[in-house]
Amino acid sequence: MNARLARLIAAASVLLWAQFAAAQADWGLHELMRELAQTRRSEARFVERKYLSVLDAPLELTGRVLYVAPDRFEKRTLTPKPETLIVDGESLTLHEAGRARPRRLRLQDHPVLWGFVESIRATLAGDLAALERFYAVGLDGTRRDWELALAPRVQAMRAVVRLIRIGGSDSKVRWIEVTEAQGDRSVMQVFEDRQ
Amino acid sequence: MTASGRAAVALWLAFVAVCVFFVSRAEYSADLSAFLPSSPTAAQQVLVDQLRDGAVARIVLIGIEGADEPALAAVSGRLLENLRRNPGFAQVQNGSLDLLAAEAEFLIRHRYLLSPAVTAERFTVEGLRLALERQLDRLASPLSLLTTRMLQRDPTGELFEIIDAFGEHAGPDRRHGVWFGRDGQRALLFAQTGAPGFDIDAQASSLDVIQAEFERARDVPGAQSTRLLLAGPGVFAVQTRAAIKRDALRVSTIAAVLIGLLLLIALRSPRVLGLTLLPVATGAAAGVAAVSLVFGSVHGVTLGFGATLLGEAIDYAIYFFTAGGRDLALGRGPHGLWPTLRLGMFTSLAGFAALLLSGFPGLAQIGLFSACGLAVALLVTRWVLPQLSPAGYEARIDASFGRALDRVLVHAPRWRLAAHALLALSAGWLIGGGVPWSDELSTLSPVPPAHQRLDQEIREDLGAPDVRHMIVASGNSRQRALERAEEVARRLSPLVDGGIVSGFDSPAIYLPSEVTQRARLNALPGQAQLRSNLAKALAGLPYRSGTFEPFLLEVPAHKRAPLMSRQDFEGDFLAIKFDSLMIEHEGRWQALLPLRGVQDVVAIERALADAVPEVMLLDLKAEADSLYREYRRQVLAYSLLGACAIATLLVAALRSLRRAWDVLAPLAAAVLASCALLVLFGQQLTIFHLVAMLLVVGVGSNYTLFFDRALQTGESPQRTAVSLLLCTVSTVIGFGTIGFAQTPVLSAIGTTVAIGALLSLVFGALLASGRKLDHGAADRADAR
Numbered sequence: 001m002n003a004r005l006a007r008l009i010a011a012a013s014v015l016l017w018a019q020f021a022a023a024q025a026d027w028g029l030h031e032l033m034r035e036l037a038q039t040r041r042s043e044a045r046f047v048e049r050k051y052l053s054v055l056d057a058p059l060e061l062t063g064r065v066l067y068v069a070p071d072r073f074e075k076r077t078l079t080p081k082p083e084t085l086i087v088d089g090e091s092l093t094l095h096e097a098g099r100a101r102p103r104r105l106r107l108q109d110h111p112v113l114w115g116f117v118e119s120i121r122a123t124l125a126g127d128l129a130a131l132e133r134f135y136a137v138g139l140d141g142t143r144r145d146w147e148l149a150l151a152p153r154v155q156a157m158r159a160v161v162r163l164i165r166i167g168g169s170d171s172k173v174r175w176i177e178v179t180e181a182q183g184d185r186s187v188m189q190v191f192e193d194r195q
Numbered sequence: 196m197t198a199s200g201r202a203a204v205a206l207w208l209a210f211v212a213v214c215v216f217f218v219s220r221a222e223y224s225a226d227l228s229a230f231l232p233s234s235p236t237a238a239q240q241v242l243v244d245q246l247r248d249g250a251v252a253r254i255v256l257i258g259i260e261g262a263d264e265p266a267l268a269a270v271s272g273r274l275l276e277n278l279r280r281n282p283g284f285a286q287v288q289n290g291s292l293d294l295l296a297a298e299a300e301f302l303i304r305h306r307y308l309l310s311p312a313v314t315a316e317r318f319t320v321e322g323l324r325l326a327l328e329r330q331l332d333r334l335a336s337p338l339s340l341l342t343t344r345m346l347q348r349d350p351t352g353e354l355f356e357i358i359d360a361f362g363e364h365a366g367p368d369r370r371h372g373v374w375f376g377r378d379g380q381r382a383l384l385f386a387q388t389g390a391p392g393f394d395i396d397a398q399a400s401s402l403d404v405i406q407a408e409f410e411r412a413r414d415v416p417g418a419q420s421t422r423l424l425l426a427g428p429g430v431f432a433v434q435t436r437a438a439i440k441r442d443a444l445r446v447s448t449i450a451a452v453l454i455g456l457l458l459l460i461a462l463r464s465p466r467v468l469g470l471t472l473l474p475v476a477t478g479a480a481a482g483v484a485a486v487s488l489v490f491g492s493v494h495g496v497t498l499g500f501g502a503t504l505l506g507e508a509i510d511y512a513i514y515f516f517t518a519g520g521r522d523l524a525l526g527r528g529p530h531g532l533w534p535t536l537r538l539g540m541f542t543s544l545a546g547f548a549a550l551l552l553s554g555f556p557g558l559a560q561i562g563l564f565s566a567c568g569l570a571v572a573l574l575v576t577r578w579v580l581p582q583l584s585p586a587g588y589e590a591r592i593d594a595s596f597g598r599a600l601d602r603v604l605v606h607a608p609r610w611r612l613a614a615h616a617l618l619a620l621s622a623g624w625l626i627g628g629g630v631p632w633s634d635e636l637s638t639l640s641p642v643p644p645a646h647q648r649l650d651q652e653i654r655e656d657l658g659a660p661d662v663r664h665m666i667v668a669s670g671n672s673r674q675r676a677l678e679r680a681e682e683v684a685r686r687l688s689p690l691v692d693g694g695i696v697s698g699f700d701s702p703a704i705y706l707p708s709e710v711t712q713r714a715r716l717n718a719l720p721g722q723a724q725l726r727s728n729l730a731k732a733l734a735g736l737p738y739r740s741g742t743f744e745p746f747l748l749e750v751p752a753h754k755r756a757p758l759m760s761r762q763d764f765e766g767d768f769l770a771i772k773f774d775s776l777m778i779e780h781e782g783r784w785q786a787l788l789p790l791r792g793v794q795d796v797v798a799i800e801r802a803l804a805d806a807v808p809e810v811m812l813l814d815l816k817a818e819a820d821s822l823y824r825e826y827r828r829q830v831l832a833y834s835l836l837g838a839c840a841i842a843t844l845l846v847a848a849l850r851s852l853r854r855a856w857d858v859l860a861p862l863a864a865a866v867l868a869s870c871a872l873l874v875l876f877g878q879q880l881t882i883f884h885l886v887a888m889l890l891v892v893g894v895g896s897n898y899t900l901f902f903d904r905a906l907q908t909g910e911s912p913q914r915t916a917v918s919l920l921l922c923t924v925s926t927v928i929g930f931g932t933i934g935f936a937q938t939p940v941l942s943a944i945g946t947t948v949a950i951g952a953l954l955s956l957v958f959g960a961l962l963a964s965g966r967k968l969d970h971g972a973a974d975r976a977d978a979r
Contacts, residue, residue: 050334050335050339052334053742054343054346054347054742055334055737055739056737056738056739059334061335075337080335081332081335083335083336083337085337094336094337094338096336106368106369108368108369108370109369111372112341113340113341116340160344161340180343182344184343
C-alpha cells in the first residue's frame with residue numbers, strides 16, 4: 001500500500017467519523033426527548049391488537065388517546081366495549097361500562113402499573129429521567145424513523161413485561177408494542193390528528 | 196411520755212408499717228376508662244371496652260421525621276425488619292408493597308371462602324358463560340396486563356369480588372414504597388404490641404424496644420438527624436404515668452422546699468418542721484393503701500390528686516403548733532383546738548363522701564383517698580404529735596408582724612362593699628354568660644394536649660377515619676356475632692344501593708362465619724360437573740382449548756380444604772383489621788360495623804328494627820358527648836349533695852344558723868368568685884374544676900371555722916390571723932405550684948384551689964372583722 005492511498009483512507013475515515021459524530025451530536029436520545037417535550041397536547045386515533053395465548057384469535061380494540069403536558073394521559077376505548085382510562089398526576093381512574101363508580105388507584109401503590117403508564121406518558125412528555133427510573137432505555141434508527149426499546153429494570157415488573165418498543169418519527173409516536181413475560185403481545189398503532 | 200401516749204405512738208408506727216406494706220404492693224393504672232361510669236349503658240360499654248381492651252388499644256403509631264424522603268424510607272424499612280424479629284410485637288407494618296403481595300396470595304388461596312359472590316348459580320352453564328364473557332372484556336381492558344395472569348385459575352373473578360368487598364381503603368400515601376404522611380415529611384409505621392393496652396409496664400418496655408431499634412435503624416450516614424415520634428393509647432398511658440410521676444415529684448419537691456422554708460421561718464425549729472410533715476405523710480400512705488385495697492389498683496390521677504392533699508393536711512399541724520402548741524391542749528377546755536379541727540375535717544369528709552357515692556371509679560378513688568388521708572392526718576395530729584413535739588415548745592409569733600396584720604384587719608370592713616360588688620359582678624356574669632363547660636370527653640384525659648395533637652396528626656396521616664355511626668352485632672360466641680354481622684350486611688346492602696349509606700365495614704368480610712363459609716364451599720360443583728358445565732359455557736367463545744385446566748383442578752381442591760379461622764391470618768394486616776372490628780367482653784362477642792356516609796339514620800334503624808337488641812346502631816359522637824354530659828351532671832349533683840351535707844353538719848354542730856352562715860357564706864363567695872376568675876382567664880371548666888371546688892370548701896371551712904372560734908372565744912385575733920395566714924400561704928404555694936403541672940388534671944385542680952383558698956381567707960376575714968365590729972358596738976350599747 002502506498003503512502004498516498006494510506007493518506008486517502010485516513011482522510012476518508014476522519015471525514016466519515018466527523019460526519020457520524022456530527023449526526024450523533026445533532027440527534028440522539030436527549031435530542032429526541034427534547035423534541036418530544038415540545039408537544040404540549042396531542043390527540044390521536046388508535047387501533048390495538050392483542051395476541052393472547054388464552055385466545056384463538058387476536059382481540060382488536062379501537063378508540064382515541066389524548067395527551068396534555070405535563071402529566072395527563074387518556075385512553076378512550078370505543079370498541080369492542082367503551083372504557084376510559086385516565087392518568088392524571090399520581091392517580092389512575094378507570095371508567096368501565098356497566099359499572100357505576102369508576103375505579104381509582106394511586107400509581108404509587110401499584111409500581112408495575114405505574115411503570116407501564118410511564119412507558120407511554122414519560123415518552124410523550126420527553127421525560128428521560130422518569131423513563132430511566134423504570135427502564136433501561138435503548139434508541140435505534142434515525143430522526144425520521146426511530147425506535148425506543150424499554151427493558152424493565154425491576155424484577156417485579158420483569159415478571160409481567162419483557163419489553164416495550166415504541167416507534168415514531170420526529171416528535172410523533174406511531175406505534176407501541178408490549179411483549180409480556182409469558183409471551184402475550186399487543187401492538188397499538190397511533191394515527192395522529194392533523195393539528 | 197405517758198403509757199397511753201406510748202401506746203398511741205406504737206399504734207401509729209404499726210399502722211404506718213401496714214400502710215407502707217400495701218403501698219409497696221399497690222398497682223398503678225392510668226387508663227381513661229377509670230373515669231368513665233362503672234355501670235354504663237350497653238352502648239357506652241362498647242366505647243369503654245374499645246378504649247380499654249380492644250386491639251385498637253394495643254396499637255403504637257410510629258412517625259419518623261427529620262431527613263429527606265429516601266433516608267426516611269430506608270430507616271422505616273430497617274425499623275420494620277428489626278421490630279418484626281421481636282416477639283413482643285404481634286404486628287408491624289410500614290405499607291411495604293412486598294407485604295401486600297403476600298396478602299394477595301392469601302386472598303387467592305382462600306378466594307372461594309372469602310368471595311361474597313360464590314353461589315351455586317355462578318358455576319352453572321349460564322353463570323360460567325356470563326363470567327367468561329366478562330373476562331373477555333377484562334382482557335380488552337388496559338389493566339389486562341395485571342389481570343390476565345389470574346384468568347386461568349379464576350375465570351369467575353372471585354379475586355375481584357374480594358377486592359371490591361374489602362373496599363378501597365383510603366390508606367396513607369406511599370413514597371419510596373412505604374407509608375408517608377400527606378406532606379411527605381414523616382414516614383409512618385404502625386405496630387401492635389402483644390401485651391394488652393392497660394398493662395402499662397409491658398407497654399413501657401415495648402416503647403423502649405421501639406426506641407432502641409430506632410436508634411439502631413438510623414445509625415447510618417444521612418439518617419442520623421431523624422427523630423422518632425410515638426403516639427397511640429399505650430404510648431399515652433406510659434407518657435401519662437411518667438408525666439404524673441415527673442409532675443408529682445417536681446411539684447411536690449418545689450412545694451415542699453418552699454413550704455418548708457416558710458414554716459422554718461415561722462416555726463423556728465427544724466424538728467418541729469419535720470413533725471408537721473408526719474400527719475401529711477401518714478395520711479397519704481393511708482390513702483394509697485385504702486384505695487389499693489378497695490379498688491385493686493391506684494389510678495395515676497388519684498395519686499396526683501393525693502399530692503394536693505398535702506395542702507389541707509399540713510394545715511392541721513400548723514394549727515397545732517401555732518395556735519397554742521401542745522399544752523394549749525388539743526381537746527382540753529370548752530374552746531380547745533380539737534373540736535374546731537374535728538369539725539373542719541368532718542366538713543371536708545362530707546364533701547368527699549359525695550364523690551365516694553358517685554358511679555365513677557376514678558372519682559370514688561379520689562373521694563376515698565382524700566377522706567382516709569384527712570381522717571388519718573387529723574388523728575395523727577391529735578394523738579401522735581403531742582407525744583413527739585418538744586416539751587414547752589411554742590411558736591413565737593413576731594409581735595410586729597401580728598400588729599401589722601391587725602391593722603389591715605381593722606380596715607377590712609371598708610373593703611366589704613368592694614367584696615359585695617365583686618360577688619354581684621361574678622354572679623351576674625356567670626348567670627348571664629353561662630358557665631363555659633367543656634363539652635368533650637377528651638378533656639377528662641390526663642394526656643397533655645400536645646400529645647393529643649400529635650396522636651390526631653398521625654392518625655389523620657394514616658387515614659384512620661373518624662367513625663361516627665357504627666352498628667354493633669353481638670352474640671355469645673364469635674360465630675354468633677359474625678352470623679349476626681352477616682345478617683346486618685344483608686339488610687344494609689339495599690341501603691347502600693339506594694345511596695342512604697355509602698358503605699360499611701364488617702369483620703365478617705375478612706373472616707366469614709363458618710355457616711357462610713360452609714355454604715360457599717357447598718356451592719362449588721364437583722369436578723365432573725364443573726368440567727361439563729365449563730365445556731358448554733365455552734361454546735362459541737374465542738378461548739383456546741385447555742386454557743382453564745388450572746381452574747378445573749383448583750376448584751375441587753378448594754372444596755375439600757378446611758374452613759378459615761382467625762389463626763390463618765395471624766401476623767397479617769388482615770388480622771389487625773379483623774381484631775379491631777371484633778370485641779370480646781366477659782363471654783360476649785361484638786362485631787363492629789362502622790358505617791360511612793350515613794344520610795338517613797331513621798332508615799337504618801327501620802332496616803334493623805326487628806333485630807334489636809342483639810343488633811344496635813350507635814352514634815359514637817352522640818354517645819361520647821352524652822356520656823360526658825351525664826358524667827358532669829352527676830358530679831355536679833354529688834357536689835351539691837356534698838354542699839348540703841356540709842351545711843347540715845355545720846348547723847347541727849354549731850347549733851346556730853347564724854354561725855353556720857358565717858362559716859359557709861365566705862366559702863360560697865370564694866367558690867363563686869374563683870369560678871368567675873377562672874372563666875375570666877379563659878379556662879373551660881371541667882369536672883376536675885368541680886372536684887377542686889370541693890377541696891376549696893374543705894380547706895376554706897377550716898379558715899372560717901377558726902374565725903368563728905376566735906369570735907366565740909375572744910382569743911387574740913393576731914394569733915388566729917397569723918396561723919391562718921401561714922396556712923393559706925402554704926396552701927397557695929402548694930397548689931399554686933401544682934397549677935404549673937403539665938398534666939391537665941393537676942393544673943386544673945392546683946389553680947382552682949390556690950385561688951379558692953386565698954379567696955376563702957379574704958372573704959372569711961372580711962366577714963369576721965365585720966362581726967367583730969358589730970359585737971364591739973353591741974358591747975358598748977350594753978355597757979351604756
